[in-house]
Amino acid sequence: MTLSQLVFRSMKKNIRHYYLYFFALIFSVTLYFSFVTLQYNPSVVEVSDSIKISAGLKAASYLLLFVVVFFVLYANRLFMKRRSKEIGLYQLIGMSKGLVTRLLVLENTILWVSALAIGVGLGFLSSRIFAMVLLRILEKDVLVQLIFSVEALQMTIFVFLALLIIVLIQTAIGIRRVSLLTLFTANAISEVNVKRFSGIQMLLGFIGLVLIGYGYYLSTTLFELESDNVNMLFYKMIAILGSTIGGTYFVFRFSVAFVLELIRKRKRGHLSIQDVLSLSPIMHRMKSNAMSLTTITVISATALGILCLSYISYYSAGSSAKQSIPFDYIVLNDQGEAFIEALKEKKIEFTQTDIEILDVEVEKKNLFVDDIPAGFSVETKGFMSITKLSDVQKVLPKLILKEEEGYITGYSSMMSEIIKWEANNPVQLTTLAGEENLSIKELIADSVLGYFLTGGGETLVVTDEKFEKLATDSSIQEQTFWSKQVGIDLVDRSQLKEVQTIYEKTTNNGHFEVTKDNGTINSVDMGSQEEFRLSMLDVYGLIIFVTGFLGLAFLMTTGSILYFKQMTEAEEERASYTVLRKIGFTANELMKGIYIKQLFSFGVPLVIGLAHSYFAVKSGWMLFGTELVMPLLITMSIYVILYSIFAFLTIGYYRKVVKDSL
């Protein structure tokens, strides 16, 4: 038999071991190639000039490359271990290490070249789908061409051939380093290593749980900085990362076995068949699995966290725009007549909300919950826009005020995290007659004025009587540039596009200018809510696309690594299944235990990963957007579903092994 015959025979025989490795390779190539192709697709690159889409994609492709390298090297190592017996046998019958190496090089090359070919083919097709998804996310109507980029092909071939060489070197070193004996026993040594559990391990297991708990606790108080040290935030983040990652390792290495050992001890030898197949193998494998489970958990938690945050930004684009520009269109003072006339002329239906405004200096220091740390300089006194209750009630009808009371609107969740205020405290208004106290009844997140009027901050709402009284104050009159905001909401929002052009034409692109009696000029440039939303989409859309893509890649790799591991475990436990079947347990009874084991193998990394990302997202989400629950639920559900698919795949594999074991 010649070498090539041997290669083909062994590949045919090993197809069961190969196919996952092969699919993993194809998947990596497909993902990478289509991603790189996107960068060279003119309909994607030219769609937005405000941001560099191709630069974003390029950065992402490097990250993707990192994932692929990590994954391929891991898969190859596992693959080698599974075949150690075969490699040992070749050497035993007298093949030299060189020859065995050549054999594996040939095998790998065949595998990689075919994966590359198939992957490029699939990538060519999928890149168009990806392009369409991207443009859909960005809400752009562009026809996507199907292009084949030679540059992308060259890039992909170069990258994967380089990777192949690394894998081959890894393989060659692997063969060279091990002796015949270790090759034969590689399986036995590495995995099941039955050992007793000592008191120290139990203690460490407990510490692991404490560490994670502490990390979570810290994350909930991330922005509560007691000291004046500005680096405190940074130190805190490091502490959180350290204690959760360390805690995760400890949990996998010690806590899990510790908890299971407690359960097992209580049974005093009377284990159920489910326990036999779940409890004890998991316990004894924890030592060798701890590192990879920690890596998988941390990676998926990171991916999930980033995915959640970018989805929050994307998801919140609409509500963020509404927070910044509360009406579809805003015109100021009486400078919007032309716009409104034009709308009436075109018979476009709309609702109009007039809100009168006064600018008053307000002292807010009593609102602060904590004393302001010495290191931070916060202006507590400054100009604030003041509106009257009856105007605001047009937007927020539930508000009711008594004499000497006021609301603060536009106090967003992001503000509330960074600057902590509390209602039922007084603020002081500066008038000509002196300071006037006003008790704040409630802090409201919704805003009623455009961000260019409030400076992105809050608005004070007072009773109509109070407002009229303030309006007569000559110094306040002097300070107030914009006395009225006219909000226009369209009845039929499908006309947004049409109205946008009218708005730009009649308001000089949203430019408003006011000149005071004393000659000071004030001007603002603003856009419509829709315009604002689209500009946010441009940025966040790209980010969500890239992170979504990478998140998927991370998920697929961690999922397949878990699958690989479970396949190997199933093979190693085949002998136990045989014994159990012989003694008289049915395949179904064994499968019940395996369900539990799989629930654990996938469930624990998933649950810990979800918990990690939940606390990570919770600690900083308000910096990214205004909605938490929905984006979090959606991303997490997608993750859970995809993980479950992998879990079901492994259960299918186990079922086959159990069925065949007798």
Next chain:
Amino acid sequence: MTILSGRKIKKIYGKKATAQEVLKGIDLEVSKGEFVGIMGPSGSGKTTLLNVLASIDKATEGVIEISGHNLRTMKEKTLSNFRREQLGFIFQDYNLLDTLTVKENILLPLSISKISKKEAEQRFQEITRILDIQELANKYPNEISGGQKQRTSAARSLISNPTIVFADEPTGALDSKAATALLSNLEKINKDKKVTIMMVTHDAAAASFCSRVLFLKDGQLYTELYKGEKNRKQFFQEIINTQGVLGGDGYDA
């Protein structure tokens, strides 16, 4: 009383062209309390016969009944239950689960039965006392010797009070001292507790503990020897002589 009976048991492996008849119609009967040995040259079908009788493998033809239950008519699930409740197994390579302690291994067959914990604990104590492995209860298999492993395996096969215990070369991996200890234990259990045992072996010394030895050759029953009133040494000599007649070549050892 007949515990096990087999009539015209045939086992054919492979498809038509390559078909190989391993068992060529074997008839046998085992009564309660017997200690039956099966011997024969390698390839004679000893282990196949044991597997078929023990319902681990299916016979191609023939009828096998264990305490009145016909194995052929039983479904996969009932067969498994039957195996777990009525049969005990001892294998050459112990077949203990590495991740379980000795006690957990022994109690394994009871894990889905309705036997109370108290009862199970009682049986465990009794069996481990007879086999002298009480002290090992909380050890893992990799912490004990081969002989102890095999006694653990024997304890596991006996815990469910089986009708019959099947042993496939139980002493194959043991040194002679450990083998003798195990066989004495089996003999004792067979006598005291009236447990029926069927054992495949290639070792005449091991077979001499039996009350009856069947000899297989080329998939057929060749002859059988009864111990009767003979002592072990005489019986051993008789077995050796029969082996000589059978043809000394091809004994697996």
